[in-house]
Amino acid sequence: MSTVILQQGINGVVLGSLYVLVALGLxxxxxxxVQINFAHADVVTIGAFAAYFFTFTFGGNYLASIAVxxxxxxxxxxxxxxxxxxxxxxxxxxxxxxxxxxxxxxxLQNVMLLWFGPIPYAFxxxxxxxxxxxxxxxxxxxxxxxxxxxxxxxxxxxxxxxxFTFMGKALRAVAQDRETAGLxxxxxxxxxxxxxxxASALAGMGGAMLGPILVLTxxxxxxxxxxxxxxxxIGGFGNVEGTIIAGLLVGLIESYTTQFVNPGLIDIVxxxxxxxxxxxxxxxxxxxxxxxxx
Amino acid sequence: xxxxxxxxxxxxxAILGMFAxxxxxxxxxxxxxxxxxxxxxxxxAYFGAQDKQGIELAIEQFNKTGVNGYKLEVKFEDSACSxxxxxxxxxxxxxxxxxxxxxxxxxxxxxxxxxxxMEQAKVPLLNxxxxxxxITDPGNxxxxxxxxxxxxxxxxxxxxxxxxLNAGTAVLLYENTNAGIGNAKVFGDxxxxxxxxxxxxxxxxxxxxxxxxxxxxxxxxxxxxVIPTYTLEGQGLRITQALAQAGxxxxxxxxxxxxxxxxxxxxxxxxxxxxxLGYVRIVQFDPTDxxxxxxxxxxxxxxxxxxxxxxxxxxxxxxxxLIADVVRRGATDxxxxxxxxxxxxxxxxxxxxxxxxxxxxxxxxxxxxYMETLPDLSWKALGWN
Numbered sequence: 001m002s003t004v005i006l007q008q009g010i011n012g013v014v015l016g017s018l019y020v021l022v023a024l025g026l027x028x029x030x031x032x033x034v035q036i037n038f039a040h041a042d043v044v045t046i047g048a049f050a051a052y053f054f055t056f057t058f059g060g061n062y063l064a065s066i067a068v069x070x071x072x073x074x075x076x077x078x079x080x081x082x083x084x085x086x087x088x089x090x091x092x093x094x095x096x097x098x099x100x101x102x103x104x105x106x107x108l109q110n111v112m113l114l115w116f117g118p119i120p121y122a123f124x125x126x127x128x129x130x131x132x133x134x135x136x137x138x139x140x141x142x143x144x145x146x147x148x149x150x151x152x153x154x155x156x157x158x159x160x161x162x163x164f165t166f167m168g169k170a171l172r173a174v175a176q177d178r179e180t181a182g183l184x185x186x187x188x189x190x191x192x193x194x195x196x197x198x199a200s201a202l203a204g205m206g207g208a209m210l211g212p213i214l215v216l217t218x219x220x221x222x223x224x225x226x227x228x229x230x231x232x233x234i235g236g237f238g239n240v241e242g243t244i245i246a247g248l249l250v251g252l253i254e255s256y257t258t259q260f261v262n263p264g265l266i267d268i269v270x271x272x273x274x275x276x277x278x279x280x281x282x283x284x285x286x287x288x289x290x291x292x293x294x
Numbered sequence: 295x296x297x298x299x300x301x302x303x304x305x306x307x308a309i310l311g312m313f314a315x316x317x318x319x320x321x322x323x324x325x326x327x328x329x330x331x332x333x334x335x336x337x338x339a340y341f342g343a344q345d346k347q348g349i350e351l352a353i354e355q356f357n358k359t360g361v362n363g364y365k366l367e368v369k370f371e372d373s374a375c376s377x378x379x380x381x382x383x384x385x386x387x388x389x390x391x392x393x394x395x396x397x398x399x400x401x402x403x404x405x406x407x408x409x410x411x412m413e414q415a416k417v418p419l420l421n422x423x424x425x426x427x428x429i430t431d432p433g434n435x436x437x438x439x440x441x442x443x444x445x446x447x448x449x450x451x452x453x454x455x456x457x458x459l460n461a462g463t464a465v466l467l468y469e470n471t472n473a474g475i476g477n478a479k480v481f482g483d484x485x486x487x488x489x490x491x492x493x494x495x496x497x498x499x500x501x502x503x504x505x506x507x508x509x510x511x512x513x514x515x516x517x518x519x520v521i522p523t524y525t526l527e528g529q530g531l532r533i534t535q536a537l538a539q540a541g542x543x544x545x546x547x548x549x550x551x552x553x554x555x556x557x558x559x560x561x562x563x564x565x566x567x568x569x570x571l572g573y574v575r576i577v578q579f580d581p582t583d584x585x586x587x588x589x590x591x592x593x594x595x596x597x598x599x600x601x602x603x604x605x606x607x608x609x610x611x612x613x614x615x616l617i618a619d620v621v622r623r624g625a626t627d628x629x630x631x632x633x634x635x636x637x638x639x640x641x642x643x644x645x646x647x648x649x650x651x652x653x654x655x656x657x658x659x660x661x662x663x664y665m666e667t668l669p670d671l672s673w674k675a676l677g678w679n
Binding site for chain 2: 226
């Protein structure tokens with residue numbers, strides 16, 4: 001039994017790492033713009049498809065496909081922000097860009113449906129079937145090891161970027177007070193663009209790693225995004241550290257609920273936690289002033 | 295000038311009238327309108343894509359000669375494998391297109407939702423892919439089903455698991471839908487009544503992506519002989535792979551045999567890879583069947599789509615085949631389609647034969663074909679029915 005409990009812990013960390021990658025982009029955008037991006041899920045799906053086609057149609061290396069998906073996500077983030085969100089923000093309404101994210105989401109899903117069709121793609125990375133035996137009868141697949149490694153590296157790089165680089169500090173300044181940051185010579189529009197690019201790049205990369213786990217269809221990302229929203233709320237809107245902890249927590253909750261209760265009750269457990277957080281600790285796991293979140 | 299205009303108008307009316315007489319296919323009373331309610335989006339969209347292929351092929355064939363002087367026409371709506379969009383699509387179809395008969399849905403929850411709408415409109419609904427018992431028990435006089443229901447399937451597969459595979463223990467895996475829960479329950483009840491033991495009963499939502507935790511839980515249950523699994527293709531793929539990775543099933547070096555349903559399309563084994571080794575599942579269509587109707591279907595399907603047909607293509611094709619048969623037997627409107635269809639006996643289609651009981655359920659079991667996945671990922675027909 002101890003082996004199974006330990007194995008479920010490993011499973012939970014892997015799942016949590018994936019959720020963190022998806023949720024980080026959401027929390028970054030919320031932290032800077034105070035905007036929920038419903039199209040984020042579809043960037044995850046496009047990242048997964050980019051990795052799939054790079055690997056299987058063009059015969060590329062799976063690890064390289066993660067970088068390709070990151071690039072595709074970044075370009076898509078830049079395009080969507082420049083073409084749709086930025087012009088709407090200039091009109092001064094907070095509601096228009098929010099509604100636009102729903103429109104972009106539906107548009108992207110239907111374009112993917114047209115291009116890729118509705119039939120699930122079998123996206124297996126060469127590391128999916130490599131089973132690495134660990135202590136006490138536990139195991140991890142090569143793919144899951146990559147997920148943990150890439151997630152850890154990404155989180156570390158993002159943290160270093162935000163804390164130690166000029167651009168990261170400028171981004172935090174825009175998150176705290178966009179107008180004052182503008183007076184200090186920072187161009188908020190450039191920083192908002194950067195936020196979209198980073199968030200979408202993270203989503204694309206997340207898609208490349210989720211591809212071999214997800215059921216890859218044009219609607220794949222939507223199955224993850226609801227959980228990612230819950231993680232962002234549990235972690236604290238716009239709080240990067242809180243999002244990381246909440247992501248891992250939700251991953252572990254899912255694994256142990258599957259083991260000791262029933263996987264059919266996962267959503268009940270996770271969303272009960274979300275409601276409790278909203279009721280008793282609305283600032284999230286790590287309580288900070290919102291202005292200091294990013 | 296007025297006289298010349300009047301003559302011109304009369305001439306045009308006469309020409310248009312002659313054109314209408316010369317093209318009976320376009321006359322409203324010589325057309326059998328068929329509504330198609332299938333999932334074209336969402337996780338069940340692969341059903342819709344394949345249903346559409348089968349239906350369009352059948353209609354193309356029948357319209358070469360017509361049926362009793364009628365041409366067949368179909369209009370599809372996306373019912374999304376889900377109750378609310380299915381109901382909306384059904385109402386849209388009935389109000390705007392006014393079909394004489396509707397074919398669909400695939401998912402039981404969606405079919406159950408549209409049944410009262412069809413009954414109210416008094417338009418027959420012909421279903422080929424939903425397994426929930428509630429569709430025909432109690433059902434309603436306007437709904438017909440040509441596939442075996444969950445009880446027929448569940449009893450059959452549980453009996454074969456116990457008697458032919460000598461299974462004594464089972465774990466039930468199913469999506470939390472009417473069909474998933476119903477199929478798993480019938481299997482479990484039958485298996486237990488035969489003397490088998492259910493070690494775990496595991497339901498999950500359609501939003502679950504990672505099945506490693508479920509596979510891990512099964513590793514802690516001891517010896518599991520069979521794992522009946524009731525999911526759509528996408529989750530089915532991931533479950534099969536997770537069970538193999540955890541060393542539970544034959545595909546991963548374990549002993550358990552996964553048992554599957556007709557929900558999975560052909561080609562599943564190629565997508566799941568070696569993990570699907572030893573997978574035993576039922577399909578509605580056996581391409582090795584030597585009957586002329588089957589071989590003709592395979593040949594024409596390949597010619598039109600340049601690919602092998604799946605059992606979803608086949609059961610969609612059969613829906614039109616049956617409607618054409620009903621029209622051939624004299625049906626001209628929705629009421630007569632219903633009445634004549636209810637009296638169907640000894641109809642032979644691509645998937646098997648059809649004979650409806652008083653609940654409009656097909657009672658023939660030759661539409662269930664058992665297959666086992668071989669090491670080269672091809673499958674062999676087990677010939678259990």
